[in-house]
Amino acid sequence: MLQTQALVLQELGAPFKLCDIELQDPQPNEVLVKVTACGLCHTDLIIQAGVFPSPFPCVNGHEGAGTVLSVGSAVTRVQPGDEVLLSYANCAECGYCTMGRPAGCVGFMDRNFGRVRNPSVGAAPVGTLAGTDIPVHGTFFGQSALARHCLAVETSVVKVPKGLDLALLAPLGCGLQSGAGAVLNMLKPAESSSVVVFGLGAVGFGAVWAALYLKVKTVIVVDLVPSRRDLALSHGATHAFDGRSPTLLHDIQHATEGLGAEYAVEATGVERVLRTAWECIRNLGRVVSVGNPGPGSRTPFDITDQVNSSKTWSGLVEGDSNPPVFIPQLMQMHAEGHFPIESIVRNFPAEEFDQALAAMKSGEVIKPVILF
Numbered sequence: 001m002l003q004t005q006a007l008v009l010q011e012l013g014a015p016f017k018l019c020d021i022e023l024q025d026p027q028p029n030e031v032l033v034k035v036t037a038c039g040l041c042h043t044d045l046i047i048q049a050g051v052f053p054s055p056f057p058c059v060n061g062h063e064g065a066g067t068v069l070s071v072g073s074a075v076t077r078v079q080p081g082d083e084v085l086l087s088y089a090n091c092a093e094c095g096y097c098t099m100g101r102p103a104g105c106v107g108f109m110d111r112n113f114g115r116v117r118n119p120s121v122g123a124a125p126v127g128t129l130a131g132t133d134i135p136v137h138g139t140f141f142g143q144s145a146l147a148r149h150c151l152a153v154e155t156s157v158v159k160v161p162k163g164l165d166l167a168l169l170a171p172l173g174c175g176l177q178s179g180a181g182a183v184l185n186m187l188k189p190a191e192s193s194s195v196v197v198f199g200l201g202a203v204g205f206g207a208v209w210a211a212l213y214l215k216v217k218t219v220i221v222v223d224l225v226p227s228r229r230d231l232a233l234s235h236g237a238t239h240a241f242d243g244r245s246p247t248l249l250h251d252i253q254h255a256t257e258g259l260g261a262e263y264a265v266e267a268t269g270v271e272r273v274l275r276t277a278w279e280c281i282r283n284l285g286r287v288v289s290v291g292n293p294g295p296g297s298r299t300p301f302d303i304t305d306q307v308n309s310s311k312t313w314s315g316l317v318e319g320d321s322n323p324p325v326f327i328p329q330l331m332q333m334h335a336e337g338h339f340p341i342e343s344i345v346r347n348f349p350a351e352e353f354d355q356a357l358a359a360m361k362s363g364e365v366i367k368p369v370i371l372f
């Protein structure tokens, strides 16, 4: 048992509050991590808002980074003293996991949203509110790293070389790999092709940097915030359009030989934008939906239109990445100057979480990272 602090959601809709908690010892498949930093992602907020069901009180956070303090008896991936980034969890046993594509894991929802620690204890709490016997639920994306310490399941842990800037690299665990994976793992655009990215958050920038890394000829960004469009242009995007522009579709067509783009990455999850993403691609083109509109959303197109245009609509979670392989690849791109994470992050101490949240919601900061 370890006494520590975590940003706890006491109940549905409650604010994130730094609370004392008592954390259990690791299960055989878990790693106790002293958290250095954790990126803040919209998926943390949709738990607060109840878009996906969750037990409360709970700890969230799924872009953690830190140092391993101890490991459960079955853990082989890391040992105490190792520095790690945390990503998403998987069962490690199903056909998808054993073929190295854990984003397809049959247990993805249980392991990442269902707070399942392992098959023997199931969705058990990870500790209690200090001085009480009120259970606290963790294991969000196998980690719940908005805390000074967390119990991470082994499959979510990626060992990295010591001495790196862990706070800077933390957002690789979800947002950035989701966007980069859409381009590098799924679309794989040719240099001669065109990619439109809707929504310049961490996912969108991950997609833009990946497309530029592949030397894609036409990289178009669409966002409501001028400073974000300017930032993408300064990184090498070829066109930037205001999402509110009445000539948006025409402008995208004009930039793509009049045919529309070959690929679109949709990172907003906003219904109107989903429709634009569909309409802006050319025949035989492909949209990959990374932004999550929440349960109950419907496709923004007519199947007959889809058949006759030979267009493809794909969903994608976590960039179809295998984190222990893909995250080091992104770190290498960063080291070579192709993945300028520092241009979108701002650090906030855990005590200033409310400011971090406000800065994210107002659009002022693209990726707040919470320091513990």
Ligand SMILES: [Zn+2]
Pocket: 090, 091, 092, 093, 094, 095, 096, 097, 098, 102, 104, 105, 106, 107
């Ligand atoms: Zn699996």
Ligand SMILES: [Zn+2]
Pocket: 041, 042, 043, 044, 062, 174, 175
């Ligand atoms: Zn996320």
